Amino acid sequence: MNDWIIRLIEAGGYWGILALMALENIFPPIPSELIMGLGGVAVARGSMTFWPLLLVGTVGSTFGNYCWFLLGDRFGYARLHPFVVRWGRWLTMEWHDVEQATAFFRRHGQWVVFAMRFSPFMRTMISLPAGLAHMKHWRFLVFTFAGAAVWNTLLIHGGRLVARYLAGFGSALGWAMAGLTGLFVAWYLWRVITWKPRE
Incomplete structure (x- = not known):
């Protein structure tokens, strides 16, 4: 099981990592923790190297977040509202979430774009209010890239440590990864099925 899961990542190579990281920030439910881990x-197995992996993972993360930023920047509040209402079930968010993220962004300033790269819940959502506030594009990209680079570095090192300490438990590691993937997918499906937006 362990080899099969790792080979899926290795088969896609660095381009596969870039695409997965971009999708992770555009559309759930694949988490960056699992991809970069x-x-x-x-x-650790020697089939990838640290710096290229960090670069493509960070570029993919930045691109995915930039898509949300552009959506807010180009649409504005008036046109974004019906978009969120229509597609909120599949995006697992509603207009109330956008309002909360916007208020948080206004309270804490543009530096939260960097800081929220380390939050599993707000790192993608914060890109939308940054776009709605028409933050300068270059500043958003710099903050996003820097924060994503730090976070991805931690995830890669975490994956290396896991591989090192559980080298003798390859089968257990594989089943654990498969279980985590299944949990994330099940959580997303549960959110879609039970979706009920606020009045």
């Missing part, structure tokens, strides 16, 4: 396992 498995990338770290691949580094």
Whole structure:
């Protein structure tokens, strides 16, 4: 099981990592923790190297977040509202979430774009109010890239440590990764099925 999961990451190579990280920030439910963590396992196995993995993972993360930023920047509040209402079930968010993220952004300033790269819940959502506030594009990209680079570095090193300490438990590691993937997918499906927006 362990080899099969790792080979999926290795088969896609660095371009696969870039695409997965972009999708992770555009559309749930694949988490960056799993993608870059498995990338770290691949580094420990010698099939990937640290710097290229960090670069493509960070570029993918930045691109995915920039899509949300552009959506807010180009649409504005008036046109964004019906978009969120229509697609909120599949995006697992509603207009109330956008309002909360916008208020948080206004309270704490543009530096939260960097800081929220380390939050599993707000790192993608914060890009939308940054776009709605028409933050300068270059500043958003710099803050996002820097924060994503730090976070991805931690995830890669975490994957390497897991691979090192559980080297003798390859089967258990594989089943654990498969279980985590299943949990994330099940959580997303549960959110879609039970979706009920606020009045």
